[in-house]
Amino acid sequence: MKPYVYITRKLPEALVKPLQEKFNVNMWEHDDIPVPRDVLLEEAKKANALFTVLADSIDDQVLTAGNHLKVVANLAVGFNNIDLETASKKGIAVCNTPDVLTDTTADLAFALLMAAARRMIEAAEFVKEGKWLAWNPFLMAGTDIHHKTLGIVGMGRIGETVAKRATGFDMNTLYYNRTRKPEAEKQLGVQYSSFDELVEKSDFIVCLTPLTHETKNLFTREVFQKMKPSAIFINVSRGAVVDEQALQEALEAGEIAGAGLDVFQKEPISSDHPLVKLPNVVALPHIGSSSVETRTAMIQLCIENIIAVLEEKEPKTLVNKDWRPLVKGLK
Structure with missing residues (x-):
C-alpha cells in the first residue's frame, strides 16, 4: 500500500x-x-x-x-x-x-516598524472614518525612523536581514544574541550589546528571538520601564516572549510610545483583545512570511x-539532528 x-x-x-x-x-x-x-x-x-x-x-x-x-x-x-x-x-x-522566508519576514518586520512609527494604520482609518476635516502641522504626526537607534533582539538570519534594511535608513543598529556575530558586525556595521543596554538605548526594539525556556516572558514590565518613553516595540517572533499584561500596562502608562505586533500569546485574537483596543498598537494576524x-x-x-x-532519503531541513529512522535503507 x-x-x-x-x-x-x-x-x-x-x-x-x-x-x-x-x-x-x-x-x-x-x-x-x-x-x-x-x-x-x-x-x-x-x-x-x-x-x-x-x-x-x-x-x-x-x-x-x-x-x-x-x-x-x-x-x-x-x-x-x-x-x-x-x-x-x-x-x-x-x-x-x-531560509525561504527570511527576506519576506524581514520586510514585514520593517513595514510593521514603519507603520507603528508613522501611525499609518491609525491615519488610514482616520481618513476612512471621515475625520479628516482640515490640514494642520501635527495631524497624525509620528516619529522619524532615519538616523534613530534600532535594537534587534535575536540576530539570526531574519535579524541580520532586518539590520540590512536599516542601513538604508541610516540607523544605528544594536543587537543582542546568544552568540556574537563578528561577520555581521563587519558587513552591516551593527554593534553587539547587552540586553539591558539595548533596551535602554534603542528607539525601536525589534524582537526576533526564538521561543525557548530562556526567552519566555523575556519582555516584562520591568524591561518596558527601562525603555525610552518614545520607544516603539515590535514583535515578529513568538507571542509568549512578551508578558502581554505588562506591555498593555506600559503602553497605557506612557512608559513606551507604541507597539507593532504580528504575534500574540494565544492566537487567533479577537477585536476585544486589550492590546488591539489601544490606538498606539498596530496588530497583525501573524503574517510575517505571508506572501x-x-x-x-x-x-x-x-x-x-x-x-x-x-522514500528513505535524508530530508533537506531536519530539525531533530539526533533523529535516526527506525527503518533501514536511508540514503
Whole structure:
C-alpha cells in the first residue's frame, strides 16, 4: 500500500499534486478553521507523514497515536509546537522551513516598524472614518525612523536581514544574541550589546528571538520601564516572549510610545483583545512570511521533506539532528 499523508490545512491542489502522485493524501477541508484535536489524533494513528502548521500541537499524544508516523513537516521556521524528544525516540523526522522566508519576514518586520512609527494604520482609518476635516502641522504626526537607534533582539538570519534594511535608513543598529556575530558586525556595521543596554538605548526594539525556556516572558514590565518613553516595540517572533499584561500596562502608562505586533500569546485574537483596543498598537494576524511567493516555497519545501523521508532519503531541513529512522535503507 502507498504511504498515507495527512495535511492539517487546506492547500491549493496544484501544490499538493507532487504528494498525490506518489502517496495517498488526505487534507483538512478548511483553511480558516484549525483541524479539531480528535480528528488530528485519528489521522495521526494511520499517517506515515503529517504536514502541519505552527498552530497545531504535535505533542506526545499525537506522536504516539499510531506506529506508522515517519515524518512531521512543519510549515514554519519555529517548531516549539512539536515534542522533539518524543519524535526522536519514535524515529520520527521533524522538518521546518528556514531560509525561504527570511527576506519576506524581514520586510514585514520593517513595514510593521514603519507603520507603528508613522501611525499609518491609525491615519488610514482616520481618513476612512471621515475625520479628516482640515490640514494642520501635527495631524497624525509620528516619529522619524532615519538616523534613530534600532535594537534587534535575536540576530539570526531574519535579524541580520532586518539590520540590512536599516542601513538604508541610516540607523544605528544594536543587537543582542546568544552568540556574537563578528561577520555581521563587519558587513552591516551593527554593534553587539547587552540586553539591558539595548533596551535602554534603542528607539525601536525589534524582537526576533526564538521561543525557548530562556526567552519566555523575556519582555516584562520591568524591561518596558527601562525603555525610552518614545520607544516603539515590535514583535515578529513568538507571542509568549512578551508578558502581554505588562506591555498593555506600559503602553497605557506612557512608559513606551507604541507597539507593532504580528504575534500574540494565544492566537487567533479577537477585536476585544486589550492590546488591539489601544490606538498606539498596530496588530497583525501573524503574517510575517505571508506572501504568495514565500508561502508557496514553504509548502514546496515541506513536500520535498515528506517525499525524501518516505522514500528513505535524508530530508533537506531536519530539525531533530539526533533523529535516526527506525527503518533501514536511508540514503
